[in-house]
Amino acid sequence: MNPPRLNRPRLNPLRHPWRTAAEASALIVAVVVAFPLYWMVLGAFKPAGEIESTEPRPWTLAPSLDSFRRVFGQQDFGRYFVNSLVVAGSVVIVSALIAFLAATAVTRFRFRFRTTLLIMFLVAQMVPVEALTIPLFFQMRDFGLLNTLGSLVLPHIAFSLPFAIWMLRGFVKGVPEALEEAAYIDGASRSRFLWQILFPLVLPGLVATSAFSFISAWNDFLFAKSFIISDTSQSTLPMALLVFFKPDEPDWGGVMAASTVMTIPVLVFFVLVQRRLVSGLGGAVKD
Incomplete structure (x- = not known):
C-alpha cells in the first residue's frame, strides 16, 4: 500500500x-x-x-574576422601580450607572497605602532592613483626604471598590497591559535606551520586578492602610458589600442577586436579560480 x-x-x-x-x-x-x-x-x-x-x-x-586579422597582423602584438603576462603575473605572485607574510605578522604578533600601520594601509587605499602618477614618474626616473617593465610592476605591487593585507588579515585571524600551538607541540617549526598549515588555509583569500591584482595590472593604461615613453618593445596590450585609435580616422573595429582579445585571459583566469574566488569572498564577508 x-x-x-x-x-x-x-x-x-x-x-x-x-x-x-x-x-x-x-x-x-x-x-x-x-x-x-x-x-x-x-x-x-x-x-x-x-x-x-x-x-x-x-x-x-x-x-x-577582418578586425581580428588587423589586430593579430599588427607588428609586435605578440610581444605586447607577453609583456602584459609578465607584468600581471609578477604582480600577482609578489603581492600575494608579501601580503600573506604581512597579514600574518600584523595578526599573530604584537608590536608597537601595529594599529598605526593598519591605519596607514587604509589611508594608502584612499589616495587617488592619478595624484601619485607624477611623483611615481620621478621616482622611477631616479631608479632608472623608465621604459622597463619594472616601472609597471613596482607601482601595481604597492597599490595592491593594502587591500590584500586587509583582506588576508581576516583569514589569518580566522585560523585558531590552538591549531598553531598544537603544531608546535608536535614539533613543527614556525616556517613549517606557516607554509604547510597556514598557507593552505588562507589560500582562498589569496586567490581572491590575486584576482583583483591581476585585473588591475592587466588592464592598466595610465602607468603604461606614463612610464613607457620611447621603448615600444616594453609596451603592454592596453598600449596596442592606441595603434587603432587615430584622431582623424579611428578604427573602431580594431579597437573592439583588441579589447576582446584582452578580455579573454581575464575570463580564463576567473574560470580557473572561480571556486576558490567565491569561497574567498564568502570568507571575507563572513569575517
Missing part, C-alpha cells in the same frame, strides 16, 4: 513581491552590466560598413 502523499503548498509569486522585485532588479542590473561587453564583442565581428553606419544595430547578419 502506497503511503499517502503530503500536499505541499506551492509558492505563490504574488505572496512574495519583495523576492520577485529583487530577482527582477538583479536581472536588469545583470543585463545593463553585460551589455557593454556584448557590444564590444559584436563590434569586433561587425564589418567596417556596419560599424561606421549612422544607424547602429545590436546584431549583425554578416560577421567578419
Whole structure:
C-alpha cells in the first residue's frame, strides 16, 4: 500500500513581491552590466560598413574576422601580450607572497605602532592613483626604471598590497591559535606551520586578492602610458589600442577586436579560480 502523499503548498509569486522585485532588479542590473561587453564583442565581428553606419544595430547578419586579422597582423602584438603576462603575473605572485607574510605578522604578533600601520594601509587605499602618477614618474626616473617593465610592476605591487593585507588579515585571524600551538607541540617549526598549515588555509583569500591584482595590472593604461615613453618593445596590450585609435580616422573595429582579445585571459583566469574566488569572498564577508 502506497503511503499517502503530503500536499505541499506551492509558492505563490504574488505572496512574495519583495523576492520577485529583487530577482527582477538583479536581472536588469545583470543585463545593463553585460551589455557593454556584448557590444564590444559584436563590434569586433561587425564589418567596417556596419560599424561606421549612422544607424547602429545590436546584431549583425554578416560577421567578419577582418578586425581580428588587423589586430593579430599588427607588428609586435605578440610581444605586447607577453609583456602584459609578465607584468600581471609578477604582480600577482609578489603581492600575494608579501601580503600573506604581512597579514600574518600584523595578526599573530604584537608590536608597537601595529594599529598605526593598519591605519596607514587604509589611508594608502584612499589616495587617488592619478595624484601619485607624477611623483611615481620621478621616482622611477631616479631608479632608472623608465621604459622597463619594472616601472609597471613596482607601482601595481604597492597599490595592491593594502587591500590584500586587509583582506588576508581576516583569514589569518580566522585560523585558531590552538591549531598553531598544537603544531608546535608536535614539533613543527614556525616556517613549517606557516607554509604547510597556514598557507593552505588562507589560500582562498589569496586567490581572491590575486584576482583583483591581476585585473588591475592587466588592464592598466595610465602607468603604461606614463612610464613607457620611447621603448615600444616594453609596451603592454592596453598600449596596442592606441595603434587603432587615430584622431582623424579611428578604427573602431580594431579597437573592439583588441579589447576582446584582452578580455579573454581575464575570463580564463576567473574560470580557473572561480571556486576558490567565491569561497574567498564568502570568507571575507563572513569575517
